[in-house]
Amino acid sequence: QVQLVQSGAEVKKPGASVKVSCKASGYTFTNYGISWVRQAPGQGLEWMGWIFPYNANTNYAQKFQGRVTMTTDTSTTTVYMELRSLISDDTAVYHCARVSLHGGSYYEGDYWGQGTLVTVSS
Amino acid sequence: QSVLTQPPSVSEAPRQRVTISCSGSSSNIGSNAVNWYQQLPGKAPKLLIYYDNLLPSGVSARFSGSKSGTSASLAISGLQSEDEADYYCATWDDSLNGRVFGGGTKLTVL
Numbered sequence: 001q002v003q004l005v006q007s008g009a010e011v012k013k014p015g016a017s018v019k020v021s022c023k024a025s026g027y028t029f030t031n032y033g034i035s036w037v038r039q040a041p042g043q044g045l046e047w048m049g050w051i052f053p054y055n056a057n058t059n060y061a062q063k064f065q066g067r068v069t070m071t072t073d074t075s076t077t078t079v080y081m082e083l084r085s086l087i088s089d090d091t092a093v094y095h096c097a098r099v100s101l102h103g104g105s106y107y108e109g110d111y112w113g114q115g116t117l118v119t120v121s122s
Numbered sequence: 123q124s125v126l127t128q129p130p131s132v133s134e135a136p137r138q139r140v141t142i143s144c145s146g147s148s149s150n151i152g153s154n155a156v157n158w159y160q161q162l163p164g165k166a167p168k169l170l171i172y173y174d175n176l177l178p179s180g181v182s183a184r185f186s187g188s189k190s191g192t193s194a195s196l197a198i199s200g201l202q203s204e205d206e207a208d209y210y211c212a213t214w215d216d217s218l219n220g221r222v223f224g225g226g227t228k229l230t231v232l
Contacts, residue, residue: 044223112167
């Protein structure tokens with residue numbers, strides 16, 4: 001069965017970096033992309049970007065460009081999301097979600113990781 | 123401020139039908155497919171509708187999606203208490219070159 005398993009909760013100080021992993025299993029890793037979506041406490045969903053393991057192509061949301069890097073390791077079917085220069089507003093649950101293609105349009109979310117809480121606090 | 127506008131909350135009685143709207147522009151809903159998600163408290167979102175009106179395998183046929191111009195809607199018929207959740211619309215925005223979500227709508231089943 002398809003599974004996306006994320007790394008555990010993190011506590012970071014302002015200015016630090018965090019790297020969250022998302023290990024995929026149960027499907028052909030290179031046939032799908034992975035999006036990262038975060039949710040601050042009590043807030044809505046926010047798309048951060050995506051990566052396609054087939055060719056490692058990425059597309060980052062404008063808000064995070066220059067501060068986020070998404071990478072993939074096809075040997076371990078794992079995707080990583082690194083966010084740098086953390087501030088308190090980055091405190092959120094970070095989810096990975098599988099990206100699929102239909103009719104020329106991509107959509108994410110037929111499978112989700114369990115979420116990783118990142119807390120930024122001094 | 124979200125690019126896509128949803129009502130903050132809607133409510134309806136059990137067994138009734140409710141619709142949740144999602145308003146955008148020509149650069150997003152007007153030219154790209156819309157997806158809908160359900161999020162129960164403390165849980166990861168669940169894909170309800172993709173490509174405007176398609177149901178993923180396993181999603182109840184009580185959920186349906188539609189789109190007209192720069193607006194989209196999610197309809198839920200035969201409301202049940204377990205439908206109480208937050209609902210989000212999402213699409214691609216050509217101007218931002220990225221995925222955008224609506225602000226979310228909290229559904230209360232009276």
